Amino acid sequence: MSSTFHVRGGHTLDGEITVRGAKNLVSKAMVAALLGEQPSVLRSVPDIRDVQIVGELLKVHGVKVERDVESGVIRMDPSAVEKAHVADIDAHAGSSRIPILFCGPLLHRLGEAIIPDLGGCRIGDRPINYHLDVLRSFGAVVDKREMGIYITAPDGLHGANIHLEYPSVGATEQVLLTAVRAEGVTELTNAAVEPEIEDLIAVLQKMGAIISVQTDRTIIIEGVDTLGGYEHVAIPDRIEAGSWACAALVTKGSVFVRGAQQKPMATFLNTFRKIGGGIDISEEGIRFYHPGTPLKAIAVETDVHPGLMTDWQQPLVVALTQADGISIVHETVYENRLGFTSALNDMGAHIQVYRECLGGSSCRFGRRNFNHSAVISGPKTLHGAEITVPDLRGGFSYLIAALGAEGISAIHGIDLIDRGYEQFREKLTALGAEFWED
Known part of the structure; x- marks a missing residue:
C-alpha cells in the first residue's frame, strides 16, 4: 500500500x-535500440519508473541492458532479440502504453509482435486502435486473440502515405x-x-535512417534494410523544468534548474514572464524566481508544439x-x-470549469461534452x-499547491510521481521543503 506524503507548506523553495x-x-529512444543490429548507448537517462519498465521489457525480448543509474548511462545490445511470452510482457508493462511502440521494431526484427490485452480501463480502446490502424497501413495483419493482440507482417x-487527423x-x-x-x-x-x-529523429538518423522534416508538419521517411546502433545524449526534460519553475513562483522562491534549455522551453518562458515570473538564462541552466511583485492574470491556451505544452498547464494553473x-x-x-482543479478548490482556490472554448480560438472539444476551459480568480490563499x-x-x-499552502497537506498516491520526476524527494530536500512519509 502506498504511503501518505505529508507536506508542511509555507517554506520558500530556494x-x-x-x-x-x-x-x-528516453523511453522511445530505448525502444528504437531494438531496430539496430549493433549496441546503442543513451546518456542523461533519469532514474524514473518508466525507464525501469522499458528496460525490463527490452530484457524479456532478449536485449542485454546495462544501466549505470548514477551516471545516467544505459547500454543496450539487441543482437540476440527473441520472442517474449505475453505473460512476461504484461507483468512488466503494467498500465504503460510502451508495448504498443515495440510493435514496429519487433515486426522488423522477429516478424511478429504481441500486445497484452490491456483493457479499456487501463489504456482505452481508442489509443490501441489508432496505433493498430497505423500498423495496418504498413501491411501488418492484426489478430485479436484471447491472450492479447497478435500482429504479423506476412x-x-x-512504406505508406499516412495523414493524422490530429498531430498526435x-x-x-x-x-x-x-x-x-x-x-x-x-x-x-x-x-x-x-x-x-x-530528438527521436536524431537518434534514428544516427542509426542510419533517412528522415526529412518539412516546414508544413510533413515527415518523409525513406526505408532502409538495416540500422546500426547509436550514441546519444537525451534532450533535457522541459516538463520537469517547467514544473519546478511553477513551484518557485507559488512558494515565492528561487530555483536554478541546471540542464534546462531555452529553445525547447521558449513558449513556457514567454508565459512565465507574462505572469510576472523572473527568469535568468545561462548555458548551464535557467533560474526561475518570484520577483516580489504581484503576479499577473493571463489568458492562455494549450496546443501542440510550438504552442504551450499541455503538460505545463496543470502546474501553471496552480501558479495562476x-x-x-x-x-x-x-x-x-x-x-x-x-478535473484536478476540484482538489485545488478544496484547498482554497477559486476555479470554475466550462464546456465552452474560452480564451481565444475554438477547438475540437468545443462541440462535445467536456469541461476543457477554466476561469481562475486570484490571488487566493491555499490551505493544507x-x-x-x-x-x-x-x-x-x-x-x-501543498508547498505553497498554509498548514499541512496529506497527499495519497505520491508514488505515481516517480514515473516522471527523478528523485523528487531529494530535490525537495535540497530546496528546503518540509515533508515526511508514513
Whole structure:
C-alpha cells in the first residue's frame, strides 16, 4: 500500500536542482535500440519508473541492458532479440502504453509482435486502435486473440502515405519507429513536431535512417534494410523544468534548474514572464524566481508544439491561483485534464470549469461534452488538505499547491510521481521543503 506524503507548506523553495533526459524521449529512444543490429548507448537517462519498465521489457525480448543509474548511462545490445511470452510482457508493462511502440521494431526484427490485452480501463480502446490502424497501413495483419493482440507482417512492411487527423505525438512515434525499416517511402502529414520527436529523429538518423522534416508538419521517411546502433545524449526534460519553475513562483522562491534549455522551453518562458515570473538564462541552466511583485492574470491556451505544452498547464494553473485578477486557461490537447482543479478548490482556490472554448480560438472539444476551459480568480490563499494524486502531472501540481499552502497537506498516491520526476524527494530536500512519509 502506498504511503501518505505529508507536506508542511509555507517554506520558500530556494536552491538548485538538476534535470536529466526527457521522459518523453528516453523511453522511445530505448525502444528504437531494438531496430539496430549493433549496441546503442543513451546518456542523461533519469532514474524514473518508466525507464525501469522499458528496460525490463527490452530484457524479456532478449536485449542485454546495462544501466549505470548514477551516471545516467544505459547500454543496450539487441543482437540476440527473441520472442517474449505475453505473460512476461504484461507483468512488466503494467498500465504503460510502451508495448504498443515495440510493435514496429519487433515486426522488423522477429516478424511478429504481441500486445497484452490491456483493457479499456487501463489504456482505452481508442489509443490501441489508432496505433493498430497505423500498423495496418504498413501491411501488418492484426489478430485479436484471447491472450492479447497478435500482429504479423506476412508480406513485410511497406512504406505508406499516412495523414493524422490530429498531430498526435504517440502516432508520430509509431510511424517513425515502423517506417525507418519498411520497404519504400513513407509520407506522414500533419505530424507532431515536438522537440522530443525531433530528438527521436536524431537518434534514428544516427542509426542510419533517412528522415526529412518539412516546414508544413510533413515527415518523409525513406526505408532502409538495416540500422546500426547509436550514441546519444537525451534532450533535457522541459516538463520537469517547467514544473519546478511553477513551484518557485507559488512558494515565492528561487530555483536554478541546471540542464534546462531555452529553445525547447521558449513558449513556457514567454508565459512565465507574462505572469510576472523572473527568469535568468545561462548555458548551464535557467533560474526561475518570484520577483516580489504581484503576479499577473493571463489568458492562455494549450496546443501542440510550438504552442504551450499541455503538460505545463496543470502546474501553471496552480501558479495562476496566486495571480492578481481573472485568468483563463483553454485546454485543447486533452479533453479531461481540468478535473484536478476540484482538489485545488478544496484547498482554497477559486476555479470554475466550462464546456465552452474560452480564451481565444475554438477547438475540437468545443462541440462535445467536456469541461476543457477554466476561469481562475486570484490571488487566493491555499490551505493544507487531504488530497489524492489523479495522474502524473496533476500529482506534481498538487505537490506544488501543498508547498505553497498554509498548514499541512496529506497527499495519497505520491508514488505515481516517480514515473516522471527523478528523485523528487531529494530535490525537495535540497530546496528546503518540509515533508515526511508514513
